[in-house]
Amino acid sequence: MSLASRTSVKSGGSEVDLRHRNASIRNLFAPSPAEMAKKKEARRQRSRSQSSFSLQRIGQDDGIGNRSQMGLPSSNSFDDYDDYALGINQLPMTANQSAVRQYNGQDNNELGSSPYAPAPVIPRTSHNGWHQSTFELAMSRTPVEHKNWKSTSQLENFINSNDLLQQDYGQDQDQEQQHEKDTCVDFGNEMTWGKSAEKSLPLNHHLQGGGFSRDDQWDLDMQLEQRESLHSQSYRPAASQSTPLAERLQRFRYRQQLQLQQQQQQQQLSTDIDAYDTPFAGHLSAEQIGETNWQRANGNWNFEGPVGGTGPVEAEPSAEQEQEELPPDRVLYPDSEPEEEEAGPRRRVVIRRRIVRTTRTTPEVAKGTATSTNDSSNPGRNGNGERNLGWLTRLRSFGSSNRKNQATAALATSQVGNQIASSGAKGNNCCNTNPIMAVLRTMKLKERLVISLGVTLVLLTLLLIVDVQMDFGVANRHLLQQQHHKIRLGNDYDATGGGGGGGMLHEFKRKFLQKSNSSGSKEASTQAAASQSGGATSGQDAAAGASGGAAGPGTSGSISTRKPTPHDRYVDLQKHLLSDEYSHVIVDNAPDVARDNPTLAEMLHRKASANASNLERFQLRITKKELYGEQDTLVDAVLRDMIKLPIQHVVQKEGGTQLKLIIEYPNDIKALMKPMRFPRDQQTLPNHFYFTDYERHNAEIAAFHLDRILGFRRAMPVAGRTLNITTEIYQLAEENLLKTFFVSPSLNLCFHGKCSYYCDTSHAICGNPDMLEGSFAAFLPNFESGNRKGRKLWRHPWRRSYHKRKKAQWETDANYCALVRDIPPYDDGRRLYDLMDMAVFDFLTGNMDRHHYETFKVYGNETFPLHLDHGRGFGRPFHDELSILAPVLQCCLVRKSTLVKLLEFHNGPKPLSQLMSESLSQDPVSPVLWQPHLEALDRRTGIILQSIRDCIKRNPPGDVDGSEADLSS
Numbered sequence: 020m021s022l023a024s025r026t027s028v029k030s031g032g033s034e035v036d037l038r039h040r041n042a043s044i045r046n047l048f049a050p051s052p053a054e055m056a057k058k059k060e061a062r063r064q065r066s067r068s069q070s071s072f073s074l075q076r077i078g079q080d081d082g083i084g085n086r087s088q089m090g091l092p093s094s095n096s097f098d099d100y101d102d103y104a105l106g107i108n109q110l111p112m113t114a115n116q117s118a119v120r121q122y123n124g125q126d127n128n129e130l131g132s133s134p135y136a137p138a139p140v141i142p143r144t145s146h147n148g149w150h151q152s153t154f155e156l157a158m159s160r161t162p163v164e165h166k167n168w169k170s171t172s173q174l175e176n177f178i179n180s181n182d183l184l185q186q187d188y189g190q191d192q193d194q195e196q197q198h199e200k201d202t203c204v205d206f207g208n209e210m211t212w213g214k215s216a217e218k219s220l221p222l223n224h225h226l227q228g229g230g231f232s233r234d235d236q237w238d239l240d241m242q243l244e245q246r247e248s249l250h251s252q253s254y255r256p257a258a259s260q261s262t263p264l265a266e267r268l269q270r271f272r273y274r275q276q277l278q279l280q281q282q283q284q285q286q287q288l289s290t291d292i293d294a295y296d297t298p299f300a301g302h303l304s305a306e307q308i309g310e311t312n313w314q315r316a317n318g319n320w321n322f323e324g325p326v327g328g329t330g331p332v333e334a335e336p337s338a339e340q341e342q343e344e345l346p347p348d349r350v351l352y353p354d355s356e357p358e359e360e361e362a363g364p365r366r367r368v369v370i371r372r373r374i375v376r377t378t379r380t381t382p383e384v385a386k387g388t389a390t391s392t393n394d395s396s397n398p399g400r401n402g403n404g405e406r407n408l409g410w411l412t413r414l415r416s417f418g419s420s421n422r423k424n425q426a427t428a429a430l431a432t433s434q435v436g437n438q439i440a441s442s443g444a445k446g447n448n449c450c451n452t453n454p455i456m457a458v459l460r461t462m463k464l465k466e467r468l469v470i471s472l473g474v475t476l477v478l479l480t481l482l483l484i485v486d487v488q489m490d491f492g493v494a495n496r497h498l499l500q501q502q503h504h505k506i507r508l509g510n511d512y513d514a515t516g517g518g519g520g521g522g523m524l525h526e527f528k529r530k531f532l533q534k535s536n537s538s539g540s541k542e543a544s545t546q547a548a549a550s551q552s553g554g555a556t557s558g559q560d561a562a563a564g565a566s567g568g569a570a571g572p573g574t575s576g577s578i579s580t581r582k583p584t585p586h587d588r589y590v591d592l593q594k595h596l597l598s599d600e601y602s603h604v605i606v607d608n609a610p611d612v613a614r615d616n617p618t619l620a621e622m623l624h625r626k627a628s629a630n631a632s633n634l635e636r637f638q639l640r641i642t643k644k645e646l647y648g649e650q651d652t653l654v655d656a657v658l659r660d661m662i663k664l665p666i667q668h669v670v671q672k673e674g675g676t677q678l679k680l681i682i683e684y685p686n687d688i689k690a691l692m693k694p695m696r697f698p699r700d701q702q703t704l705p706n707h708f709y710f711t712d713y714e715r716h717n718a719e720i721a722a723f724h725l726d727r728i729l730g731f732r733r734a735m736p737v738a739g740r741t742l743n744i745t746t747e748i749y750q751l752a753e754e755n756l757l758k759t760f761f762v763s764p765s766l767n768l769c770f771h772g773k774c775s776y777y778c779d780t781s782h783a784i785c786g787n788p789d790m791l792e793g794s795f796a797a798f799l800p801n802f803e804s805g806n807r808k809g810r811k812l813w814r815h816p817w818r819r820s821y822h823k824r825k826k827a828q829w830e831t832d833a834n835y836c837a838l839v840r841d842i843p844p845y846d847d848g849r850r851l852y853d854l855m856d857m858a859v860f861d862f863l864t865g866n867m868d869r870h871h872y873e874t875f876k877v878y879g880n881e882t883f884p885l886h887l888d889h890g891r892g893f894g895r896p897f898h899d900e901l902s903i904l905a906p907v908l909q910c911c912l913v914r915k916s917t918l919v920k921l922l923e924f925h926n927g928p929k930p931l932s933q934l935m936s937e938s939l940s941q942d943p944v945s946p947v948l949w950q951p952h953l954e955a956l957d958r959r960t961g962i963i964l965q966s967i968r969d970c971i972k973r974n975p976p977g978d979v980d981g982s983e984a985d986l987s988s
C-alpha cells in the first residue's frame with residue numbers, strides 16, 4: 020500500500036476514500052495508483068533510511084485512535100473539548116514553532132517534547148517529521164527561503180485547522196494533504212518550498228518523459244493533447260501565475276543551452292542520442308531535455324527543436340514554441356531534473372523513457388513518466404555510485420573542455436550567469452572540476468533549487484510590486500482627476516500638502532479601507548485625519564467618493580479634473596444663474612410664497628383663539644409652501660416659549676427608534692424633546708450604522724437653524740434647554756416613563772424609557788448630577804385627526820437600505836433618477852426639487868437617516884416636505900458623505916434659489932459657518948455645534964457647488980436627462 024493510502028486509512032478513510040483520493044491524485048499528478056503506490060513505497064523506503072524518526076512517528080500514528088484521525092494533537096494534555104479548541108488555535112503556531120525549531124537545527128522530533136506536539140497523521144506534522152533530515156540537509160537558510168517555507172507551513176496549518184473544525188469536509192482536506200505529503204516524501208524539503216513547483220512537476224514529467232508511443236506522430240499528437248488537457252485541468256493556474264517570469268527564465272536558459280549545445284556539437288560532432296551525455300546537457304533544464312528528447316523521438320528533427328542544434332536562430336522559434344507548449348512554471352524547478360541528468364543518468368533517463376513508451380501507449384503514459392521523473396529527481400539521495408562516477412567524470416571532462424573552449428564559451432558563460440541568477444551557482448559549478456563540489460552535489464542541488472526559487476520569488480515580488488505600482492499609477496491617473504476634484508471640493512487640500520504619493524495612499528485608503536468598512540464604518544470618525552488636515556482630507560475623501568462613487572463609473576471621467584484656484588468663486592455657476600442655458604439643471608422653481616400659499620388656518624377653517632399660544636398661532640400660519648415666513652416673528656416667540664415656559668407634564672413619545680419626550684407647557688404648548696446623550700465633540704461611533712447611530716439633540720437644534728438660513732423654512736423651530744431631571748422630568752413624568760427611572764451608581768438620576776434602540780439601563784439618560792440638556796422642537800399641528808394628525812408619510816426615493824449588507828436601488832442603478840422622475844409626485848411640480856433641497860440640506864448636516872418625509876395632507880402634492888428628524892446629523896465633521904447628495908448628482912438638478920444661497924455662503928460676505936454660528940449663538944445651549952462641524956458646513960458648501968459644476972458639464976444644453984450617475988461604489 021502506498022504511503023498515501025496508508026495515511027488515508029489512518030485518517031479514518033475507507034476504501035471509497037482511497038479511491039476518491041487516488042482519483043484526485045490522478046487528476047492532479049497523472050500517475051496511476053499502482054504506479055504511485057510503487058513509487059511511494061520506494062520513496063518510503065528511502066525516507067526511512069534518511070529519517071528513522073519519521074518512521075517512528077508513523078509507527079506510533081498507527082496506534083492512535085480517533086484523536087489522530089481527527090488530526091488532533093496526540094498529546095494526552097488535550098482531553099476535553101476546551102483543550103481541543105485550544106489545540107485548534109494553537110496548532111498553526113505549533114507547527115510553525117516546530118518548523119522553526121527544525122529550521123534552527125533544534126531537534127523537536129521527539130514526541131512529547133511539546134504539549135502541542137502535532138499529530139503525526141496531520142500532513143503538516145508529517146512534513147515536520149519527514150522533512151527533518153532532508154530539510155536540514157538541503158535547506159539553504161536564507162530569509163527568503165525561510166519565509167517561503169513558513170508560509171507553506173501556514174497554509175498547511177490553515178487546512179489542518181479547517182480539518183479539525185470540519186470533519187466532514189476533512190476527508191477531502193486529508194486527501195489533499197496526503198497528496199502533499201506524498202509529494203513531500205518524494206522530494207523532501209523541496210515540497211516545502213511551495214506548491215507551485217509541485218504543480219509544475221507533472222507537466223515536467225509528462226513532457227520530459229515524453230509519453231510517446233513508438234508511433235512518433237501519434238505520440239506528438241497525443242502529447243500535445245495531454246499537455247493541453249493537463250494545462251486545462253489543474254496546472255493552468257500555477258502556470259498562469261508564473262508565466263511571465265518563467266518565460267523569461269526559460270528563454271535565458273534556452274539560449275544558453277543552445278550555445279552550449281553548439282559547443283558540444285563542435286566537440287563531439289555527434290547527433291546521436293548520446294548527445295544527452297554531453298556535459299553541456301548538465302546545463303539543460305528538465306524541460307529542455309525533455310523537449311530535446313521529444314524531438315529526437317519524433318525522428319529526423321522534423322519538429323523544430325532546440326537540440327536540432329542548428330543554431331540559435333533556429334532555436335529561438337522553438338524556444339518560443341516551448342513557451343507556448345510548456346507550462347512556464349516549470350522554470351520554478353529549473354535544476355531538479357538536470358541534476359539527475361548531469362552525468363550518466365542522462366542517458367539512462369532517455370532509455371527509461373523509451374521503456375515507458377514501449378509499455379505505455381495510453382494516456383497513462385503521462386502518469387508513469389511523471390512518476391518516474393519524480394523518482395529520478397533526487398538522484399543524489401538514491402546513492403547511485405555509478406551515476407555519481409559518471410557524473411564526476413563528465414563534470415571533469417566538461418570542465419576541461421570548457422576551458423579549452425573558453426573563448427567560444429564566453430558568451431555562453433555570460434549567459435550562464437543568467438542561469439546562475441535563476442538557478443543558483445550551477446553554471447560555475449559545472450565548470451569547476453573540484454571534486455569536493457561534486458561530492459556535495461546533493462547539497463548543490465538543493466542550494467541551486469533554493470537560490471533559484473529565492474530569485475524567482477524575488478523576481479515575482481518585483482513583478483508584483485511593479486504591477487501594483489502600475490496599477491496604482493493607472494488608478495491614480497484615473498483618480499487623479501477625482502483627487503483634483505477633491506482638492507477643489509476640499510478647498511484646503513493644497514494647504515495640507517496632499518497629492519502625489521499621499522494622494523495615492525489616500526486613494527488606496529479610500530478604495531480599500533473605506534470600502535471594506537462600507538457597511539459599518541462609513542460613519543467612522545476620523546479624528547486623526549482631522550487633527551492632521553483640519554478635516555480637509557476627509558472632505559476630499561468624500562469628494563472622491565462623489566466622483567468615483569456618486570458620479571459613477573460612466574461619468575466620473577467627465578468630472579472636473581482641474582485643480583481649483585484657491586478662491587474659486589464659481590463664476591461659471593453665477594453666469595448659468597443668469598442665463599437659461601442650463602435651466603434643465605438649475606431650475607427656477609423657487610416657491611412663490613406670495614401666490615397660492617394658503618395657511619393651515621385657511622385650509623382647515625380654523626381661527627386662532629384670543630388666548631392662543633405662540634405655538635398655536637405659529638401652527639395656524641403654516642402655509643402650503645413653508646412652515647413660516649421669512650420675516651415671521653413668531654418663530655422666535657415659539658422658541659422663547661419652549662425655553663422659558665415651565666414644564667407641566669412629560670410623556671414619552673411613542674414610535675421612533677430612540678427616546679423622545681413630549682414636553683407639555685401651559686396653554687397646550689408642546690415640544691418634542693430629544694435628550695442629550697453625548698458631549699458636542701462626540702462623533703459617530705465607528706461601528707455604528709447611520710440607523711443605529713445615537714441621535715444628537717444639538718443636531719436637531721443646528722438643523723433648524725441651517726434650514727432657516729438656507730431659506731427652506733421646512734423645519735420646525737428647535738431650541739435647546741437644560742432641565743433639572745428631578746424637578747422637570749421625574750416629578751412630571753407619566754407613569755410609564757417613571758418606571759424606567761433609577762439612580763445610577765454615581766447617584767445620578769437616570770431614565771431610559773421604552774423604544775426600539777437604546778432604551779435600556781445601559782443606554783440610560785442621566786442627569787449631571789441632575790441637569791439634562793435637550794432639544795425642544797415646536798410641536799407640529801395636530802388639528803386634524805388620524806395617526807399623523809393630517810400629515811402624509813412618504814418613503815424617500817433615495818432612502819438607504821437600512822440593512823447591514825444590502826444596497827438600495829439608487830446605489831446601484833445609474834439611471835435611478837430617470838425612474839424617479841416618472842413616478843408621481845416627482846414627475847410633476849415641486850417635489851423632486853424639494854428632494855434636491857433636502858439632499859443639499861442633509862449633505863450639509865451629514866444626515867444619512869432620511870428614510871421618510873412628511874407633508875401636510877391638506878395641501879396635496881404641491882407642498883413642501885417637512886424637514887423632520889435630524890438627530891443623526893452632525894456626527895462626522897471630518898467626513899463628507901457624498902452619497903447623501905445622490906439625488907442631486909444622479910438627477911443633476913438643483914433649485915436656482917438654493918444654488919444662489921450656496922453661492923452666497925461660498926462667496927460671502929459671510930460664510931455659512933459664520934451665519935450658523937451667529938444664529939446658533941442665540942440658543943441657550945450655545946455653542947450648539949462643535950467648531951469642526953461649522954467648518955464642515957463651508958467645506959461641504961464647496962463640494963456641492965463643485966458637484967453642480969460637474970453635473971453641468973456632463974449635461975450640456977440639449978441633453979436633458981442628466982441622470983446617469985452611478986453610486987454603486
Ligand SMILES: Nc1ncnc2c1ncn2[C@@H]1O[C@H](COP(=O)(O)OP(=O)(O)OP(=O)(O)O)[C@@H](O)[C@H]1O
Nearest residue numbers: 674675676677691735796797798799887888889890
Ligand atoms: N416637532 C414635532 N412635533 C410633532 N411630532 C413630531 C415632531 N417631529 C417629529 N415628530 C413625529 O415624531 C416622529 C418621530 O420623530 P423622529 O423621526 O424625530 O424620531 P426618531 O426616533 O428619529 O424616529 P425614527 O427613528 O423613526 O427616525 C416623526 O415621524 C414625526 O411624525
Ligand SMILES: [Mn+2]
Nearest residue numbers: 676868888890
Ligand atoms: Mn430618526
